[in-house]
Amino acid sequence: EIVLTQSPATLSLSPGERATLSCRASQSVRSYLAWYQQKPGQVPRLLIYDTSNRATGIPARFSGSGSGTDFTLTISSLEPEDFAVYYCQQRINGNTFGPGTKVDIK
C-alpha cells in the first residue's frame, strides 16, 4: 500500500499570502496525484488531477507540481474562501488519501 504524508499538518497564513503544501508518497506514483479541498460540513472538491491539471472551474491561483514521490500544491494568494483542509490522493495503486493539511487564518 502506498502511504501519503502531508506537511505541514497546519498552515497558518493571512489572506493574500502564498500557501505551499507538500505531499510525499512512500513510493513513486509517477504523475498520478490529485488534490482536494474540503471545507467544514462540505463535500471534498477536486482541485488538481495528475499533478498539475486544474479541474473545471478551479481558479488559476491554485497550481500543482512535482513527480514521483514529492508533490506541491501552491495557492499563489490566499482568498478568504481558501481556508480549508487540503488532501492529496494517489491512483497508481488502488487509491489512497493523505491525512490532510489544514490552512487556517493567522
Place this chain on the structure above:
Amino acid sequence: QLQLQESGPGLVKPSETLSLTCTVSGGPIRNSFYYWGWIRQPPGKGLEWIGSLDSSGSTYKNPSLESRVTMSVDTSKNQFSLMLSSVTAADTAVFYCARSRDAFDTWGQGTMVTVSS
C-alpha cells in the same frame, strides 16, 4: 449535470452489515471511461477510499477492508451499491459515493452512518 446521491440506513448495529446505494442521475453509469467509488470519513478525521468498480462490475478494494467489502452495479437502475460486513463503532463515518477517472471529480453529498446498538 451529473449528480450522485447516497441512500441507506443511518444507524447500523454492531456485527451487522452496512448497505448503501448510490443513484446516479444526469448520465449513464454504463460508461467505460469511468469508475464508481466509495469513500468514507469518520467524524473529525480524513478520507479513506473503500473501493471502486467499473460498469462491467470489476471491483478494486482497499486491502485493509477487502474481506468485509462487497460492491455491485445495476446499470438498469443507474445505481451502484456497497455492503460492509461485521461493522463496529470504528466504521461510523460519512460515506460518499463518487465518480472517478483521473481523480474523484464528482461526489455525492454523503450520508452519515452510525454503528451503535
